[in-house]
Amino acid sequence: MSFGRLERRAGAQPMSDINMTPLIDVMLVLLVIFIIAAPLMASSLKLDLPKAVGGSAPEGAQILQLAIDSEGRWYAGDEAVSGEQLTQRAQAAAARDKRTEVHLRADARVPYGRVAEMIGRLQEAGLSRIGFVTQAGATPAAAAPPETAQPQK
Numbered sequence: 001m002s003f004g005r006l007e008r009r010a011g012a013q014p015m016s017d018i019n020m021t022p023l024i025d026v027m028l029v030l031l032v033i034f035i036i037a038a039p040l041m042a043s044s045l046k047l048d049l050p051k052a053v054g055g056s057a058p059e060g061a062q063i064l065q066l067a068i069d070s071e072g073r074w075y076a077g078d079e080a081v082s083g084e085q086l087t088q089r090a091q092a093a094a095a096r097d098k099r100t101e102v103h104l105r106a107d108a109r110v111p112y113g114r115v116a117e118m119i120g121r122l123q124e125a126g127l128s129r130i131g132f133v134t135q136a137g138a139t140p141a142a143a144a145p146p147e148t149a150q151p152q153k
Helices: 021-043 083-096 112-125
Strands: 063-068 074-076 079-081 101-106 129-132
Touching: 063 083, 063 112, 074 083, 079 083, 083 112, 101 112
Parallel strands: 063 101, 101 129
Antiparallel strands: 063 074, 074 079
């Protein structure tokens, strides 16, 4: 039996590297949260659509003038049309030129569903360039609510 020193193991050496696993886990969790939350933030958009000054149509562009009056009746130019007639005219315009622009004038009291129905018919016919015509010269500060607006002469 020998008497000597008892062997002792050296203590654990301190790590000089950063452990990246927890950081990566947190980043992946945040990424998933943002992926899920992004569509929810976009759908909560609140819009205030004022009357505005807009640009004019480019020279030489094919234009289809459509309108909806306050009772929801559809017009192509100044002629009243039914839904089927509107679809036929839109298909004919799309057959002539796919880049035909639709200028849509809608009364302020027209229900949104009626406008959406017209846009759906136009898109089914193959027309996708649809612009909304607003009252010329109106600015957001000077625009009156539809109930109190006076017709211009």
